[in-house]
Amino acid sequence: MAEYKKPEMLTDTPFHYCPGCTHGIVHRLIAEAAEEVGASKDAIGIAPVGCAVFAYNYFKCDMLQAAHGRAPAVATGVRRARPDNLIFVYQGDGDLASIGMAETVHAATRGENITVIFINNGIYGMTGGQMAPTTMAGQKTTTSQSGRDVKTHGNPIKICELLATLDGPCYIARTSMHDVKHIRETKAAIVKAFKKQQEKKGFSLIEILSTCPTNFHLSPKASLDYIRDTAVNFYPLGVFKEI
Amino acid sequence: MKKLWKGNEAVAEAAIAAGCRCFFGYPITPQNEIPEYMSRRMGEVGGSFVQAESEVAAINMVYGAGGAGARAMTSSSSPGISLKQEGISYIAGAQVPCVIVNMMRAGPGLGGIQPSQSDYFQATKGGGHGDYHMLVYAPSGVQEAADLTYKAFDKADKYRSPVMILGDGMLGQMCEAAEIPPARQLKDLPEKPWAASGNGGKAQRIINSIYMSPDTLEAHNRELFDIYAEMEKETAWEEYKTSDAEIIVVAYGTVARIAKAAVNSSRENGIKVGLIRPITLYPFPSKAIADAAQKRSVKCVLTVELSMGQMVEDVRLAVNGRKPTPFFGRTGGNVTTPQEISAQIKANGEKYGAKSAAAKEK
Ligand SMILES: Cc1ncc(C[n+]2csc(CCOP(=O)(O)OP(=O)(O)O)c2C)c(N)n1
Ligand code: SF4
Numbered sequence: 001m002a003e004y005k006k007p008e009m010l011t012d013t014p015f016h017y018c019p020g021c022t023h024g025i026v027h028r029l030i031a032e033a034a035e036e037v038g039a040s041k042d043a044i045g046i047a048p049v050g051c052a053v054f055a056y057n058y059f060k061c062d063m064l065q066a067a068h069g070r071a072p073a074v075a076t077g078v079r080r081a082r083p084d085n086l087i088f089v090y091q092g093d094g095d096l097a098s099i100g101m102a103e104t105v106h107a108a109t110r111g112e113n114i115t116v117i118f119i120n121n122g123i124y125g126m127t128g129g130q131m132a133p134t135t136m137a138g139q140k141t142t143t144s145q146s147g148r149d150v151k152t153h154g155n156p157i158k159i160c161e162l163l164a165t166l167d168g169p170c171y172i173a174r175t176s177m178h179d180v181k182h183i184r185e186t187k188a189a190i191v192k193a194f195k196k197q198q199e200k201k202g203f204s205l206i207e208i209l210s211t212c213p214t215n216f217h218l219s220p221k222a223s224l225d226y227i228r229d230t231a232v233n234f235y236p237l238g239v240f241k242e243i
Numbered sequence: 244m245k246k247l248w249k250g251n252e253a254v255a256e257a258a259i260a261a262g263c264r265c266f267f268g269y270p271i272t273p274q275n276e277i278p279e280y281m282s283r284r285m286g287e288v289g290g291s292f293v294q295a296e297s298e299v300a301a302i303n304m305v306y307g308a309g310g311a312g313a314r315a316m317t318s319s320s321s322p323g324i325s326l327k328q329e330g331i332s333y334i335a336g337a338q339v340p341c342v343i344v345n346m347m348r349a350g351p352g353l354g355g356i357q358p359s360q361s362d363y364f365q366a367t368k369g370g371g372h373g374d375y376h377m378l379v380y381a382p383s384g385v386q387e388a389a390d391l392t393y394k395a396f397d398k399a400d401k402y403r404s405p406v407m408i409l410g411d412g413m414l415g416q417m418c419e420a421a422e423i424p425p426a427r428q429l430k431d432l433p434e435k436p437w438a439a440s441g442n443g444g445k446a447q448r449i450i451n452s453i454y455m456s457p458d459t460l461e462a463h464n465r466e467l468f469d470i471y472a473e474m475e476k477e478t479a480w481e482e483y484k485t486s487d488a489e490i491i492v493v494a495y496g497t498v499a500r501i502a503k504a505a506v507n508s509s510r511e512n513g514i515k516v517g518l519i520r521p522i523t524l525y526p527f528p529s530k531a532i533a534d535a536a537q538k539r540s541v542k543c544v545l546t547v548e549l550s551m552g553q554m555v556e557d558v559r560l561a562v563n564g565r566k567p568t569p570f571f572g573r574t575g576g577n578v579t580t581p582q583e584i585s586a587q588i589k590a591n592g593e594k595y596g597a598k599s600a601a602a603k604e605k
Contacts, residue, residue: 041441041443042442042443043441044311044439044441046307047451054453056447056449056451060444060447061442061447062438062440062441062442062448063439063448063450063451064306064307064310064311064337064439064449064451065337065449065450065451065452066306067303067306067329067330067333070299070300070303070330073295073301073303073304073307074306074310075307076293076295076300077265077267077305077306077307077308077309077310077315078307078308078310078311078439079307080265080293080313081264081265081291081307081309081311081312081313081315082312082440082441085440102296102297102300103296103299106295106296110293
């Protein structure tokens with residue numbers, strides 16, 4: 001029987017995330033995946049500005065904390081200095097798809113050999129629930145209080161679909177955290193991305209539909225159901241590019 | 244061996260000689276020869292050149308490469324350096340060694356591509372947000388640009404701090420005979436046990452600048468300022484014909500060379516004038532200027548810059564009211580001439596009672 005224990009790559013520091021937030025589970029999946037591909041000890045992580053800003057407290061590997069949106073550029077610099085280490089970049093949707101869009105698209109199109117773990121919770125978590133570039137039409141946030149109106153707020157952005165049009169990426173996939181089956185699929189996708197990175201195939205990104213119960217104003221369970229019933233319809237799951 | 248080098252290319256080759264193997268740039272005149280040169284040379288020396296998507300990305304690539312232990316550099320000119328300021332603040336906060344070159348052009352805004360010195364405040368007073376400084380070198384010629392760039396990498400590592408080479412379009416574009424310092428062996432460069440280069444399962448290294456507790460952040464900032472105090476010993480300047488001078492001109496970079504020509508021609512006319520040329524702008528050679536101003540023979544301290552007056556504020560702080568501190572500047576990309584400066588020397592000398600400058604009846 002398989003033994004269930006904490007991955008070696010994680011520290012004993014308790015996660016500071018709100019109850020029911022899926023950030024912590026994704027951290028664990030990254031650690032499990034890095035161990036599975038045998039790269040956890042020499043991995044280098046890049047933490048974003050957002051709720052995961054303290055990610056370096058939870059991973060034992062070396063880490064750099066990047067300015068808001070700049071993690072793919074920081075990872076590019078690390079990659080040029082360290083050609084062989086496993087490099088993972090962890091970013092939220094405000095960080096990646098708004099302020100850091102140029103860095104995202106260009107790291108992807110350069111085919112920079114890094115793996116981006118993209119947490120799409122449809123909201124700015126850390127700053128208190130403002131509209132994100134991924135907030136869906138009709139979704140209420142503190143800066144779209146009657147629900148996002150695409151006529152005035154503009155449309156949300158679909159990162160996987162966009163990046164899949166580029167030549168640089170080797171693997172672009174969207175997964176979800178709303179139940180055990182999908183959590184397992186998320187881990188499998190991260191493992192696959194890490195392996196491709198080890199094969200030096202280029203840029204990979206896993207967009208993970210996640211929850212922010214605090215700013216959704218929903219219970220942890222209702223937040224997961226919201227992803228299952230609403231978010232996956234707008235953000236279809238699957239592999240958008242693979243080579 | 245001396246060769247004819249363009250300023251920008253001498254800076255690039257000196258960086259490679261110093262062991263820089265990661266360069267991140269973005270096109271902007273008048274520094275384009277640096278990324279162009281690096282794009283050719285980095286491949287030859289097994290290094291990495293990235294033409295970044297923006298100056299914002301380039302400085303963050305420097306943060307990554309420097310944070311992972313490499314000698315890393317970026318170059319730009321004024322508007323691009325403005326874009327890098329957030330990144331420079333992070334680099335200073337996270338104590339990542341690196342070299343940043345600014346070949347200044349005229350501003351504000353898009354300004355013009357002609358030489359200027361109007362980024363002095365930005366370079367020496369912080370530039371980005373938060374309490375920080377960096378070592379700023381102001382070379383006045385191609386040889387010195389190569390030598391200071393070479394040295395900048397050692398100082399960046401020593402103090403774990405960004406170091407800026409502050410030149411201008413004139414320096415970047417002019418050609419002079421220069422010798423590039425000898426190439427460093429990468430294996431002889433200092434070890435960086437703090438770098439996030441992959442720890443092999445040993446103690447974790449973190450490159451960051453976030454401190455949530457005010458006490459911890461205050462302690463960190465005080466540590467940074469202890470380092471800046473330590474950096475005082477890097478203060479460098481040149482004094483030229485100051486010993487008997489009644490008028491002291493203060494100028495840096497290419498302007499100091501123009502001022503030197505003015506000093507020489509004024510001397511031929513019997514005016515006792517000397518030059519103090521700051522080589523480091525941060526730390527600023529305040530003591531040298533204060534000591535000069537202190538002398539009874541000195542009647543005034545004239546600052547000359549290609550700006551509306553920026554370094555002159557530091558000169559005035561140094562002189563501290565002991566003597567008059569007139570200012571002469573050209574701006575917008577206009578470059579001053581020896582004749583203009585000579586006229587300023589004469590006029591200010593007369594105004595503030597320098598006997599050697601007094602109008603002589605013929
Ligand atoms: C340049 C800059 N602008 C704004 C901020 C403020 N800020 C901190 S976190 C954040 C949003 C993070 O949201 P997201 O990326 O979606 O991550 P989450 O917190 O939801 O995990 C913002 C705007 C900042 N730190 N820096
Ligand atoms: S604010 Fe939202 S994203 Fe941030 S930790 Fe809490 S639940 Fe998670």
